[in-house]
Amino acid sequence: MDAYDEGSNARPVPGEPSAVAPLTGAGPRLPADPPPPAGSVPSAGPPPAGPPAEGLAALSLPFQIAAALAVALVAVVACVHLGMVFLHVAPSNTVTKQHGRAVDDWVYPEFEQNWKLFAPNPLQQNIAVQVRAEVKSPDGAVRTTRWYDLSALDGRAIDGNLLPSHTQQNELRRAWDFFAATHDNTNRPNGMRGDLSERYLRRIVVLRLDREEAGGPGAVVQQVQVRSRTTNVPPPEWSQEQVSDKPVLRQLPWWPVSESDRAAGTRPAHSTGTAASAR
Known part of the structure; x- marks a missing residue:
């Protein structure tokens, strides 16, 4: 008897070897590769891929x-x-x-070290830096502005701000300290850094005046005058120390404003109101 039954669903008869390959196969099965001879060393394949390079090693x-x-x-x-x-x-x-x-x-001036916080007698004064300017309007009129309290403006910017900038807190204050430390009571420089401190303070106040639009739109700052208003901090109630409550003013002379004093971002000077025409 044949190993397969006739019909479309022919199946191998149990116990009999198959005579032909199954109809659904891809063809006759090829014989398997013979095992390597005893004692032979298998050929080395490609090395396993390691982790990708990171950091500087990943760059060319x-x-x-x-x-x-x-x-x-x-x-x-x-x-x-x-x-x-x-x-x-x-x-x-x-x-x-x-x-x-x-x-x-x-x-100086950006990295100056100040240890007054740890001094035996720390500062007990409030110092406000104020400035006014002589401006020239586009129509040629020259007038003097009111006093701008720059320290008060910084205080309002810091009040309620959880992360105030270093500029808002210290730029103006440190500029005035730098000027006061390098000038005597008659506002004359007492060292080689006097001129540097004057130019540093002047450029800061010119930039701040421009930010406040001193003199109105189109007005050009020709001269500036800076003053400080110093008041003593009242002592605590339990202290017997007596201090004056009257403010002390220190007013500087008028400073002409040159083109080099105009920091980046200020309004350009008009042809009718340049710093060269400052008195």
């Missing part, structure tokens, strides 16, 4: 070199800055005696 060689140079430059600048600040706050020594000018040029 030119970019790795550029990144390494940038990191080295930042490290050098940081070391130089720390060294300059250390020499600035350290007691007088041979290095500061020979290179004190270079140290001061690096530190």
Whole structure:
């Protein structure tokens, strides 16, 4: 008897070997590869793929070199800055005696160190910096503005602000401290940094006046005058200290405003009202 029954659904008869391949197969099955001979070493395949490179290793060689140079430059600048600040706050020594000018040029005015908070007698005064200006309108009229209390404007900007900027808190105050420390009571510079402190303060107040649109739209600031209003902080009730409650004014002379005093963002001077025409 044949190994398959006749008919469309032919199935192999149990116990009999198949004589032909199944009709649904792809063809006759190829014989399997023979096993490798004993003692032979199997050929090594491609190495397994490792994790992808990260960080600087993922960059090409030119970019790795550029990144390494940038990191080295930042490290050098940081070391130089720390060294300059250390020499600035350290007691007088041979290095500061020979290179004190270079140290001061690096530190002032942005990185000046102030330890008054830890002094035995901290500051007990409120100092308000105020400014007025002589402006020239587009029609040629020259007039003097009112006094602008810049310290009060900064105070209102900080009040209620959880994250006030360093500029709002310290720029104007530190500029006035810098000026007062480098000028005597007659407002004359007492050192080489006097002119620098004057230009620094003048440019700040010119920028602030422009922000407030002093003199109205189109008006150009020709001269500025700065003054300070100092009042003592009242002592606590349990203290027997007696202080004056009268404000003390320190008024500076008029300063002509030049083009170099106009910081970026200020209104350009009109041809009829440039700083050159300031008296």
